[in-house]
Amino acid sequence: MFFDTSFVGIDASGGRKPFTYAALDALGRLTALAEGELDDVLSFLAAHEKMLVAVNAPPRPSHGLVRDNHPTLTPIRKAGRAAEMRLAEYELRQRGINVSATPSKREMSSGWVQVGFELYRRMESLGFYPDSAPEAKRRWIETHPQACFAALAGQMPLPSSTLEGRLQRQLLLYEQGLAIRDPMDFFEELTRHKLLKGALPLEMLYTAEALDALSAAYVAFLHEKRPAEIIRVGDPDEGQIILPVKELKNKY
Numbered sequence: 603m604f605f606d607t608s609f610v611g612i613d614a615s616g617g618r619k620p621f622t623y624a625a626l627d628a629l630g631r632l633t634a635l636a637e638g639e640l641d642d643v644l645s646f647l648a649a650h651e652k653m654l655v656a657v658n659a660p661p662r663p664s665h666g667l668v669r670d671n672h673p674t675l676t677p678i679r680k681a682g683r684a685a686e687m688r689l690a691e692y693e694l695r696q697r698g699i700n701v702s703a704t705p706s707k708r709e710m711s712s713g714w715v716q717v718g719f720e721l722y723r724r725m726e727s728l729g730f731y732p733d734s735a736p737e738a739k740r741r742w743i744e745t746h747p748q749a750c751f752a753a754l755a756g757q758m759p760l761p762s763s764t765l766e767g768r769l770q771r772q773l774l775l776y777e778q779g780l781a782i783r784d785p786m787d788f789f790e791e792l793t794r795h796k797l798l799k800g801a802l803p804l805e806m807l808y809t810a811e812a813l814d815a816l817s818a819a820y821v822a823f824l825h826e827k828r829p830a831e832i833i834r835v836g837d838p839d840e841g842q843i844i845l846p847v848k849e850l851k852n853k854y
Contacts, residue, residue: 608633608650609826611818612643613747613811614659614718621721624815626823631781635812640717644724647740655730655742656822656844658814659718664688664706665840686710690836690843698758698854699749704841733825734838745821746843747814749835752854753847754778762810765802771813778846780820783808821846 609626621643625634634646647653669685687695687703694701705711708719722742731738751759754774760767772785783806791803808816824832824846833849836842 608653609819609822610653610655611815611820611822612655612657612721613814613818614657614714614721615811620717622811622815624812624819626819630779630823637811640721640724643721644728647725648728652739654822654826656745656818657718657721657742658745658747658818659715659721660688660704660841661722661744662719662841663708663711664704666706667837667840668692669706688836688840690841693835694749694843697850697852699752701746701749743822743825743844744841745818745845747817749843749845750817750821753845753850756851758854762813768807768810768813772808775813775816775820778820780816782816
């Protein structure tokens with residue numbers, strides 16, 4: 603069992619390998635990066651006594667604050683499912699960051715969101731508590747990869763499905779001081795011969811899912827080490843999304 607605090611980011615994609623997770627040590631060095639099933643993630647978490655986990659998924663359905671026109675909101679004119687989202691998601695959308703909406707009923711949620719709900723439930727069985735219990739040795743917070751990269755870039759990032767989008771995201775994280783691969787090494791390895799043969803040095807780049815997990819781990823690291831450099835969006839009871847900047851722009 604490891605005794606130093608680890609900072610873990612978990613991305614729940616719901617794909618062939620539904621989870622990707624990354625771990626950083628107290629110095630921000632990458633100590634683990636893997637993908638697997640839910641049991642693989644839980645086995646990794648169980649091996650650590652002290653841990654802060656940031657998850658790229660909501661912990662619970664919406665409480666209906668947006669639908670019911672929460673006092674902090676401009677009145678919502680659209681009814682029905684258009685208002686089925688959490689306050690955190692509404693606030694990000696108002697800034698131009700298009701994040702998925704979490705409905706108020708569990709059964710209405712998409713597959714990857716329900717996978718996330720199950721992750722939180724199983725984490726609770728391992729003794730994980732929300733960040734509102736600071737005395738707990740095992741805690742979790744929520745973040746969002748698209749919002750993280752938009753906040754770090756100061757604009758909407760390039761699509762993560764593209765090569766340039768992955769390069770941009772990896773560079774954004776590398777520039778924050780994470781001890782990960784320098785994405786600019788990709789261009790040093792990109793020779794005329796390799797390009798003609800279509801043999802790109804893709805091993806120099808992380809997958810989109812790995813980059814999302816790394817962004818979450820970075821949020822967990824900042825939350826503990828440099829708390830003045832994060833911002834919380836949303837309602838504490840319904841669920842807050844934590845992002846790795848001091849403040850957000852009005853529009854992205």
